[in-house]
Amino acid sequence: MSETTTRAPRPRKEFRNLSLPEITLTYRLPLAGRLSILHRVSGALLFLALPVILLPLFAMSVASPAGFAAFASVAANPFVKIVLLVLIWAYLHHFCAGIRYLLLDLHLGMDKESAKRSAGVAFGVSLALTVIFGLKLFGAF
C-alpha cells in the first residue's frame, strides 16, 4: 500500500451547491430547465391566487351589471392590471409548458435537440400571447 493512502485523512472542505446565488447565477439551467422551474412557479402562483384574487374578481364580475361595472373599474387600476398580467402570464406559461409535457409523456420530441426546440416554442408562444393580452389590458387596442 502506498504512503499516501495510509496517511490520516485531512478534514476536507465541504462543497455545498445549493446557495441561492449559486443556483441563480453560477449554475445556468438549460432552456428546458428554466421552463420546468417556471412551470412550478406559475402553478404555485395560480394556486395562491385562486381563492383570494381570481374567484373574488370572478364573483364580482358575474354578480350583476353593477358588479360587472365595478369589476371594470377595479381592473382599471394599474396595480391590479400588473397583478392580472402576472397571473395571465402564469396561466399561459403553465398551459404551454403543460402541453409540451403531455407530448413528452407520449414520447414525442424526446431527443435533446427537439426537447430544446419545444422548450423554446413553449416560451415563445406563452410570452407572445402574454404580450398580446398585456397590450389589450393596457388599452393599446
Place this chain on the structure above:
Amino acid sequence: MASNNIGNRRLVVGAHYGAKDFLAQRVTAIILAVYTIIFAVMALLTPSFTYESWVHMFNFRWGGVPAGQMLATLAVLATAYHAWIGVRDIWMDYVRPAGLRLALQVLTILWLLGAVVYAANILWSL
C-alpha cells in the same frame, strides 16, 4: 424478489399511489386544456363583451341541461385535484420536517376545498 427488480432491497408494493397521481395529474390537465380552448373559442366568437355575454359563457344551456355551469364546475374540480397533486409535490420536494409538511398539506386541502365551494356557489347562483 425477482432478479429483474430495481435493486435487491426494493420492496415493490401494489398500492400504485404514485401511478394513480401521475395519471390523475394528466387527466385533469387534459380536461383543463380542453376547457381553456372551448372558453377561448367562445370568447373569440362573442361579438361584444357585455355583462350578458360574459355571464352567458358560464350559464348557457344545451336543451334543458345547464351545460355552462356543469363544464365550469368540472373545470374547477379538475383544477383543485390538479393543484393538490402539484402543490403536494412542492411540499414533498422542499419541506423536510414531517410535521410542518403535514400542516402545509392540510392547509393546501382546506385552501382548495374552500376554492371549490366558493366557485360552486358563484357558478350555481348564476
